[in-house]
Amino acid sequence: MKKPEPKKVTPPSSAKPVSVDPTVFVPKKGMQPIQLVRGMRDLLPSDAPYWKATRDEADTIAAAYGYEWMETPVVEETALFVRGVGKITDIVEKELYSWQTPGGEHLSLRPEGTASVVRSYIQHGMFNQPQPVKVCYYGPMFRHDRPQAGRFRQFYTFGCECIGDGDAVIDAQLIIMAYNFVKELGIESTIKINSLGTSESRANYKNALVSYFRSKRNKLSEEDKKRLLKNPLRLLDSKDPGMQELKAEAPQMVDWLDEESKAHFTRVLEYLDEVGVPYQLDPFIVRGLDYYSKTVFELYAASDDQELAQSALGGGGRYDGLMEILGGRPTPGAGFGLGLDRIVSRLKEKNLVAPPSNQVDVFLAQLGEMGRKKALALFEEFRQAGVPVGEVFAKASIKAQMEVANKRGAKWAVIIGQKEVLDGTAVIRDMDSGNQEIVDAKKVVAEIKKKLGQ
RNA sequence: GUGGCUAUAGUUUAAUGGCAGAACACCGCUCUGUGGCAGCGGUCGCGAGGGUUCGAUUCCCUCUAGCCACCCCA
Numbered sequence: 001m002k003k004p005e006p007k008k009v010t011p012p013s014s015a016k017p018v019s020v021d022p023t024v025f026v027p028k029k030g031m032q033p034i035q036l037v038r039g040m041r042d043l044l045p046s047d048a049p050y051w052k053a054t055r056d057e058a059d060t061i062a063a064a065y066g067y068e069w070m071e072t073p074v075v076e077e078t079a080l081f082v083r084g085v086g087k088i089t090d091i092v093e094k095e096l097y098s099w100q101t102p103g104g105e106h107l108s109l110r111p112e113g114t115a116s117v118v119r120s121y122i123q124h125g126m127f128n129q130p131q132p133v134k135v136c137y138y139g140p141m142f143r144h145d146r147p148q149a150g151r152f153r154q155f156y157t158f159g160c161e162c163i164g165d166g167d168a169v170i171d172a173q174l175i176i177m178a179y180n181f182v183k184e185l186g187i188e189s190t191i192k193i194n195s196l197g198t199s200e201s202r203a204n205y206k207n208a209l210v211s212y213f214r215s216k217r218n219k220l221s222e223e224d225k226k227r228l229l230k231n232p233l234r235l236l237d238s239k240d241p242g243m244q245e246l247k248a249e250a251p252q253m254v255d256w257l258d259e260e261s262k263a264h265f266t267r268v269l270e271y272l273d274e275v276g277v278p279y280q281l282d283p284f285i286v287r288g289l290d291y292y293s294k295t296v297f298e299l300y301a302a303s304d305d306q307e308l309a310q311s312a313l314g315g316g317g318r319y320d321g322l323m324e325i326l327g328g329r330p331t332p333g334a335g336f337g338l339g340l341d342r343i344v345s346r347l348k349e350k351n352l353v354a355p356p357s358n359q360v361d362v363f364l365a366q367l368g369e370m371g372r373k374k375a376l377a378l379f380e381e382f383r384q385a386g387v388p389v390g391e392v393f394a395k396a397s398i399k400a401q402m403e404v405a406n407k408r409g410a411k412w413a414v415i416i417g418q419k420e421v422l423d424g425t426a427v428i429r430d431m432d433s434g435n436q437e438i439v440d441a442k443k444v445v446a447e448i449k450k451k452l453g454q
Numbered sequence: 455g456u457g458g459c460u461a462u463a464g465u466u467u468a469a470u471g472g473c474a475g476a477a478c479a480c481c482g483c484u485c486u487g488u489g490g491c492a493g494c495g496g497u498c499g500c501g502a503g504g505g506u507u508c509g510a511u512u513c514c515c516u517c518u519a520g521c522c523a524c525c526c527c528a
Binding site: 032038146148151155338398403404407413 | 455485486488501502519520522523526
């Protein structure tokens with residue numbers, strides 16, 4: 001941890017002695033304002049409706065499929081991710097935000113959600129609950145990747161995990177959920193799906209793959225040679241033009257799947273067919289996290305959306321071995337994570353959500369200190385009566401307040417000035433016609449309710 | 455992390471080796487207890503640092519950030 005450098009303050013020599021508190025930051029002229037940290041971003045009020053729509057849909061879909069909300073901390077022991085996600089993965093090797101505390105703990109900001117949920121499942125003995133345990137979460141993840149459009153160092157994920165049952169129907173239903181989530185928001189997507197088999201069959205396949213590519217080693221690019229050593233499965237995803245021919249003749253994962261994984265995969269696909277959720281088999285989907293087994297899938301924005309950068313919206317799969325890796329009893333699990341930043345940016349670009357609105361039907365304006373006091377109290381009356389009212393009490397001039405009332409689309413303005421306070425009345429102005437009527441201050445709320453048809 | 459492109463007001467942008475302009479937005483006035491329309495006025499800017507030059511927003515270098523491709527994926 002870096003300690004903040006103490007601020008040095010040197011008083012000008014000619015100045016008369018001034019007592020300067022060195023712990024107080026003294027602003028200087030022409031000082032640069034502090035900027036966002038690289039890869040971070042502000043979610044502004046103008047984006048709020050899009051995030052709200054996304055959040056609401058997440059709640060709706062989770063509830064519909066019987067998933068309960070939970071939240072794990074943003075900070076975890078580094079070991080959780082090293083063991084869970086895998087030591088030899090990009091996420092852990094180069095994208096983890098890690099540090100050591102003064103107390104000597106090795107901590108990291110979470111790069112994904114599954115490892116934490118599984119940790120929590122073990123720690124809170126959730127295996128004693130009816131299985132499977134179905135939970136969802138919604139929150140920020142951190143990866144120290146190079147930022148780009150649609151790729152931030154802090155990004156938001158909606159994830160669902162189903163732990164405690166290994167049936168293929170669970171894999172299928174998770175995929176259906178992810179697909180429906182974006183579909184119901186108005187985004188067409190494509191599912192790419194593959195099976196990695198069990199860790200044994202995957203290991204066998206990996207060996208076959210390595211020996212195949214080793215024999216062609218001289219034809220590999222430098223990047224691919226590295227992959228051969230580190231993560232041979234990723235060779236299948238290489239975009240190196242010279243690789244296409246080699247890839248075509250390479251051993252296929254399907255041929256190395258054990259019988260059980262093969263049957264499992266077939267059932268997943270059958271279930272998807274049954275529901276009519278479209279998918280593409282893609283042997284190159286291998287996922288960048290080590291914990292996956294059997295089913296893996298990724299969700300991409302449909303082709304007409306691909307002019308937008310970063311079309312991958314999310315992904316997931318089965319992780320039957322993860323529980324043991326993290327020290328729990330053998331328990332199957334499966335889940336997915338969806339990138340909300342990317343989903344929100346599509347909602348915006350396609351105008352799928354009503355733009356931000358601060359419209360109100362009724363606006364409360366005041367004049368003079370007495371009027372302001374009365375209006376402040378009247379505002380509370382309206383609020384308790386459940387009538388949304390706009391106000392800018394901070395502005396003194398009636399003119400400025402009427403401007404705001406107009407901007408916010410108010411149909412009626414309620415005006416209280418000195419005179420009204422003394423008379424115990426209020427003015428109700430029809431903003432369309434400009435007609436005004438004077439009513440008893442005690443009856444304003446009822447009167448407005450009547451006008452609103454409530 | 456590697457390579458490339460870019461950086462002018464809150465936003466979208468124009469021009470220029472010699473005073474940096476516009477539109478929208480914001481604030482105010484015309485209208486001192488009343489909004490929309492109109493007219494007028496105002497605030498705010500060359501990402502940071504260095505170099506070349508009489509003079510740099512403009513040319514060069516470094517840094518920073520964004521974007522694009524790779525790497526990966528959310």
